[in-house]
Every structure is written in structure tokens, then in C-alpha cells.
Amino acid sequence: MNTPPLLDLRGIVVEAGGRTILDVPRLTLAAGHTSAVLGANGAGKTTLLRVAGALIRPDSGEVLLDGASATPAAIRRVSAAVLQRPLLRRASVRDNAETGLRFHRVPRAEARRRAGDWLERLGVAHLARRPAHTLSAGEAQRVSLARALALSPRLLLLDEPFSNLDAPTRGELLVDLGEALAATGAAALLVTHDRHEAAALADRMAILHTGELRQEGPTAEVWGHPADADCARILGYDTVLEPDVARRIAGNGARPLALRSEDCAAAPPGAAVNGSFLTIQAELRRVIPLGSTSRVIAELDGRRLLATAPAPAPDWLAALRPGDPIAVRLERDRARPVGFS
Amino acid sequence: MDVIWDALGDAFNLLFSGDAETFEIIALSLRISLTATVIAFALGLPLGMLLAFGRFRGRRLALATVHTGMGMPPVVVGLIVTVALWRSGPLGGLEMLYTPGAMIVAQAAIGTPLVAGISAAALQQVDPDFRVQMQALGASRLRSLWAVAVEARLPLLAAVMAGFGAAVSEVGAAMMVGGNIAGETRVLTTAAVLETSKGNLALAVALGLILLLLAFAVNMVLTLAQQRGRP
Numbered sequence: 001m002n003t004p005p006l007l008d009l010r011g012i013v014v015e016a017g018g019r020t021i022l023d024v025p026r027l028t029l030a031a032g033h034t035s036a037v038l039g040a041n042g043a044g045k046t047t048l049l050r051v052a053g054a055l056i057r058p059d060s061g062e063v064l065l066d067g068a069s070a071t072p073a074a075i076r077r078v079s080a081a082v083l084q085r086p087l088l089r090r091a092s093v094r095d096n097a098e099t100g101l102r103f104h105r106v107p108r109a110e111a112r113r114r115a116g117d118w119l120e121r122l123g124v125a126h127l128a129r130r131p132a133h134t135l136s137a138g139e140a141q142r143v144s145l146a147r148a149l150a151l152s153p154r155l156l157l158l159d160e161p162f163s164n165l166d167a168p169t170r171g172e173l174l175v176d177l178g179e180a181l182a183a184t185g186a187a188a189l190l191v192t193h194d195r196h197e198a199a200a201l202a203d204r205m206a207i208l209h210t211g212e213l214r215q216e217g218p219t220a221e222v223w224g225h226p227a228d229a230d231c232a233r234i235l236g237y238d239t240v241l242e243p244d245v246a247r248r249i250a251g252n253g254a255r256p257l258a259l260r261s262e263d264c265a266a267a268p269p270g271a272a273v274n275g276s277f278l279t280i281q282a283e284l285r286r287v288i289p290l291g292s293t294s295r296v297i298a299e300l301d302g303r304r305l306l307a308t309a310p311a312p313a314p315d316w317l318a319a320l321r322p323g324d325p326i327a328v329r330l331e332r333d334r335a336r337p338v339g340f341s
Numbered sequence: 342m343d344v345i346w347d348a349l350g351d352a353f354n355l356l357f358s359g360d361a362e363t364f365e366i367i368a369l370s371l372r373i374s375l376t377a378t379v380i381a382f383a384l385g386l387p388l389g390m391l392l393a394f395g396r397f398r399g400r401r402l403a404l405a406t407v408h409t410g411m412g413m414p415p416v417v418v419g420l421i422v423t424v425a426l427w428r429s430g431p432l433g434g435l436e437m438l439y440t441p442g443a444m445i446v447a448q449a450a451i452g453t454p455l456v457a458g459i460s461a462a463a464l465q466q467v468d469p470d471f472r473v474q475m476q477a478l479g480a481s482r483l484r485s486l487w488a489v490a491v492e493a494r495l496p497l498l499a500a501v502m503a504g505f506g507a508a509v510s511e512v513g514a515a516m517m518v519g520g521n522i523a524g525e526t527r528v529l530t531t532a533a534v535l536e537t538s539k540g541n542l543a544l545a546v547a548l549g550l551i552l553l554l555l556a557f558a559v560n561m562v563l564t565l566a567q568q569r570g571r572p
Contacts, residue, residue, distance in 0.1 A: 050473070053477055055473050055476055055477055073481075076476065076477070076479055077479065079477075080477065080478055080479070081474070081477030081478070083470055083473065083474050083477065084470075085468075085470070087468060087470055087471045087474040089488070089491070089492060090492055090494075099475070099478055099488075100478035100479055103475070103478055103479040103480045103481075103484060104479045147478065148478065151478065151479065157477070
């Protein structure tokens with residue numbers, strides 16, 4: 001017999017102001033695994049996370065724990081959440097790290113030891129005596145994570161834990177969090193708008209768009225097979241070609257094609273066609289320098305097509321004017337069909 | 342100018358000559374106003390919490406009513422308490438009128454809206470997600486409310502100071518419900534009014550100075566508690 005999932009959301013609907021802001025027929029999370037819910041701002045990610053943590057009550061649907069209907073108190077007993085902004089108490093770092101344990105009536109000495117342990121593992125033990133409001137955003141988020149992990153939760157709920165951090169801080173914390181999750185064996189539900197964070201931490205990925213669950217599956221599968229044009233955009237495919245255009249270029253299927261601009265190289269118009277490459281003839285609109293590369297905005301049948309070129313722009317590209325023909329080349333298998341066959 | 346120098350001299354004498362009557366007045370003032378403050382806080386904080394976090398019809402109306410109460414003239418409060426405690430009034434059976442108890446009731450009634458109004462604002466100042474975060478770490482509803490109150494402790498202590506300040510400084514209600522009976526219900530403010538009306542300006546000013554000193558001492562203690570751990 002299969003073990004029931006740790007967390008099982010069924011028929012969850014949340015309404016606000018007469019509008020459905022969340023509609024998730026089914027979402028499960030197995031014990032010890034990490035799932036990411038990917039979506040744009042306002043897609044309902046935070047609402048979903050709060051339903052999962054029994055922090056808000058859905059208008060309909062239920063949350064099952066280990067296959068059985070669970071009370072909010074039971075869910076909160078086994079879970080801990082890290083909200084988007086690190087909400088620390090006006091107290092020392094150490095007191096903050098112990099907060100959850102004290103709520104769970106863990107004796108002070110043990111709370112101090114467990115919290116201290118996690119401050120150490122997340123590299124902020126040297127800040128233990130500092131008042132929490134003097135921390136940087138990255139330090140505060142580490143304390144917030146330590147506070148949640150110190151509870152040894154079976155279910156860790158993470159709401160965009162990296163969104164307020166600068167790129168280097170984010171990268172380091174991402175690695176540390178990944179290690180922490182592996183070490184504890186806790187299941188984690190991560191909601192984020194950043195597909196790279198999701199891919200780095202999660203073995204399964206779900207895509208939420210305007211409150212609807214559009215796609216769910218193993219990370220690698222979702223990453224390469226967007227279910228629809230919205231999912232494709234959320235997964236970073238910044239160009240989606242309509243079926244008729246896709247058929248003309250790739251010569252197969254009746255499905256849209258999704259492309260990532262980093263896979264698409266701008267080339268001189270009429271560049272040679274190579275068997276393993278697709279070449280798309282388009283019209284140049286703009287070239288935007290982005291430091292080490294340039295973003296090339298082209299147009300094809302009135303639709304935008306994004307490509308990449310070196311920066312500074314090579315001579316042939318610098319000579320082109322908006323409206324001139326340009327070619328865009330990419331490896332054939334980098335153009336991903338959208339939807340399921 | 343002479344009045345002020347005389348007053349300073351009188352105040353000094355009253356404080357340091359160990360005048361029994363003066364100390365009785367000071368002690369009664371402190372006892373009545375501190376008790377009233379404790380009651381105002383005990384009632385005002387839960388009321389402030391309800392107004393800050395409650396979801397019920399008429400919340401805004403209730404909040405506006407409390408805000409009006411924050412500026413209620415003590416004379417009006419005194420009048421209401423007097424009518425309520427009047428021998429033939431609804432609470433006349435308690436026989437509380439012209440006792441320190443009646444003054445505590447009146448001063449608590451003056452302080453409660455102040456504490457409630459400032460508390461509601463103080464609690465709403467805390468990030469609404471703070472409470473969610475506390476619950477997400479295992480706090481019960483009540484425990485999470487307490488955590489928010491602890492987080493807002495600085496402005497909440499300001500609410501206590503405002504409550505005490507209003508209680509100890511008011512004179513209208515104390516006069517009406519206490520009656521300014523020597524040795525029973527005479528407090529610093531009512532004594533100062535009496536001495537002024539008798540023309541004893543120096544003594545009145547001396548009582549006023551003592552009142553200020555008293556208010557300063559209590560607020561200093563509260564401020565030290567509030568600013569603990571800050572440079």
C-alpha cells in the first residue's frame with residue numbers, strides 16, 4: 001500500500017471580494033520532498049501557502065495531513081512557515097530564534113540549544129546577542145529560517161524567502177537552505193516567482209496562474225514541457241510562437257513553440273541553415289545592451305521575438321536599423337512545444 | 342514674582358517639613374490615580390485589541406466613539422458618574438458617592454478610552470503579517486495577540502502614561518464625585534483649586550508643583566521601563 005502524502009490539498013477555493021483568487025483541485029507533497037509553486041506576483045501563491053499552513057481558512061476544500069483530515073491546530077503543530085519578509089520580534093537574535101520553540105513549550109535550556117544549533121548552521125551564530133532590528137536583510141532572513149528550522153518541522157512552508165535579498169546573498173542562502181533541507185529530511189513547500197530558485201530546491205514544480213493550478217509534475221519535466229503559453233512565460237520562455245508560425249518554421253506539429261531568449265542568437269539576415277538549427281527570419285525592432293550581452297527585440301508576423309547578441313554589438317548588427325531583416329538561430333530541440341500531445 | 346518665590350518656599354516646606362496633611366493628600370492622589378490607571382489599562386488594552394483586530398459590524402463606529410472618549414471633558418464624566426452613583430440613581434445602592442472609590446471609577450472612566458484608543462493605534466502599527474508569522478511558528482490565537490502586544494510595548498507604555506496623566510491631572514470629576522472632603526477625598530488637584538479660591542495662591546502653586554513632581558516621578562519610572570536596553 002502506498003504511503004499517503006504528508007500534505008494533500010483537495011478542492012481548495014479561496015474567494016476575496018466576490019472573486020476567486022485561488023482554485024487548486026489537488027496538490028500533494030510527499031514527506032521529505034520539496035515542491036515549488038511557481039507563479040507571477042498576484043497569482044495566489046501566498047494564499048496557497050497560508051492555506052497549506054492552516055493560517056487562513058479556504059472557502060471550500062480541505063487540507064489532509066498523512067491522508068487524514070486535519071484540524072488547523074494539528075497542521076500548525078507539524079509545520080513552520082517563513083514568510084516573505086523576515087518578521088522578527090523586537091528582541092535579540094537568540095530570543096527570536098527560540099520564539100517558535102517557546103510557543104511549543106520547549107524548556108528554555110533545550111530551546112536555547114536547538115536554536116543556537118541552527119543559528120550556527122546558517123552562519124549567524126555570531127549575531128546571537130545582537131538586537132534583531134540591527135540585522136541586514138540577508139542576516140534577518142537567515143535568522144527567520146533558523147527560527148523555523150529549529151522547530152524540526154515535518155513541513156516547512158517558504159514564502160519567497162529570497163525575494164528581498166541581493167543576488168550574491170540569495171545565491172549563498174539558496175545553497176545553505178538546500179543543504180539544511182537535505183539534512184533535516186523535512187518536506188518543504190516553496191512558493192516563488194523565480195524559476196531558478198524553484199529548480200534549485202524542488203523535485204516537483206507546480207505552476208499557478210491567476211489563482212489556477214495550471215501544471216504540476218517533476219521539475220525537469222515541467223521545466224521543458226510548459227502546459228500552456230502562460231506556463232511557458234512563467235518558466236522563462238519569453239517568446240511563444242503561435243502554431244501557424246511554429247509550423248512554418250519548424251515544419252511539424254500543430255502546437256505553439258516556446259523559446260528562451262538566451263537560447264536564441266541573433267544572426268545576419270539569411271544566415272546559412274544548418275540541420276540541427278532552426279533559423280527564423282524576422283524584422284529588427286531594437287537592440288538593448290545589457291552589459292555582457294545585448295537583448296535583441298525582433299518581430300515576426302506582428303509578434304515579439306527575443307534573442308541574444310554579444311555586447312558591444314558586432315559590426316553587422318550595429319549597421320542594422322529598426323525594420324531591417326534579421327535572422328534568429330537556435331538549436332532545434334531548444335524550441336519547446338507547448339501543451340501536451 | 343513674589344507669589345512664585347513664596348510658592349517655591351511653601352512647596353519646599355510642605356515636602357520637607359513632613360506635614361502630615363500634605364503627605365496624606367499626596368498618598369491619596371497616588372493611590373487613586375494609580376489604581377484608576379491599572380483599571381484603565383486592564384479594560385483599555387483588551388478593548389484596544391478588539392478594536393484593532395476584531396472583525397465585527399460597527400467596528401469603525403466603536404473606534405470613533407472611543408476616539409471621542411479620549412477627549413471627553415472630565416466634568417462630563419464626573420457628571421455621569423455622579424448621576425449613576427446618586428442616592429436615587431441606578432448604582433445609588435453602592436453608597437459610593439464622595440468616596441475615593443467613586444474617584445477611582447471616574448478617573449478610570451477618563452483613562453480607559455485613552456488607553457484603548459492609543460493601544461488600538463499601537464497594535465495596528467505592528468505589521469499585520471507579524472501575527473500570522475507568530476501563528477505560523479505555533480502560537481495560538483491568544484498567544485499571538487500577546488506577542489503583538491509585547492512587540493508594541495513602547496507605544497503601549499505611552500498609553501499607560503497618557504492614562505495616568507489624565508487621571509492624576511483632572512480636577513472636575515474628582516471634585517464632583519469626591520467632594521473634596523479633607524482627610525477623605527481631598528487630592529492634590531482639588532486641594533489646589535480650594536486654596537486658589539481661598540486666595541492662598543502660594544500654597545496652591547506649591548500643590549501644583551508637587552503634582553508636577555509626582556507626575557514626573559511616575560512617568561520617569563515608566564519611561565525607564567519603556568526605554569530599557571536602549572542607549
